[in-house]
Amino acid sequence: MGRQPCCDKLRVKKGSWSAEEDDKLISFILKNGNCCWRTVPKLAGLMRCGKSCRLRWTNYLRPDLKRGLLSPAEEQLVIDLHARLGNRWSKIASMLPGRTDNEIKNLWNTHIKKKLIKMGIDPVTHQPLHERQLNFQLSSVTTTTTESKSDEQLQAQGNEEGQVQLIFKNTSAAEEASSSNTGGTEPILTSCLWEDSMQLLDELLLQVPSNDGDQIISEFEGSCEWLLDFQDVLGDVGSGNSFDE
DNA sequence: AACGGCAGCAACCGCCTGTTT
């Protein structure tokens, strides 16, 4: 016993939505709410599948949607949530008010993924790609990263939350470190950084306010600055390409 | 100006899950 199709496909219009269809859907939902998507097209006078109506509403017509590019903080949040949750776009989207799973999925596939690859980070595992793909190796900092013995190479900065910010003072130091590196310790640093990141995220996730998404972003913005700096370093040092395309 | 390639994004498809009968 297979499932019946959600709608009669022969009588259903596909493809882009017209302004008129949008108007019909908006006015219907504003008047009647969005319960029972199966009946929406019929009652709203649309030759569309209920699923299609739901998608159009949630991804495009909803009044609370934010349009446009993600802010750096939102983007960073997406990256961290993806590291934690994987391709669970709806869960990720639920942490970013005004953003849809489809939008985030698209942004991930078109922008963020490429950026991570450029930075030498595997967008699937969030681990560094093959060492040779990096123009320098953070492992040069050695395994005693946070104790930071080598001030020539990095600087430890505490911020309000007490995280440690690792910043290369100059690229030549980083490159030199890279060339003299014997390899094998880089994952230790990155995993160390990652643990910090995940810890922060855990804390944030535990205190997610119900509707005040902007608060999440702003709180996160402050606590993830070090990671953004980390990205900048990678962007500057790596292959001469800037982080932003 | 014309063409081809590419990137971005809206929308579709099929599967999964939870709920109802």
Next chain:
DNA sequence: GAAACAGGCGGTTGCTGCCGT
């Protein structure tokens, strides 16, 4: 417990506009 149903999710497709040649 099984079937039917509705909603939700993630992967994929295809259209459109932009850019370089």
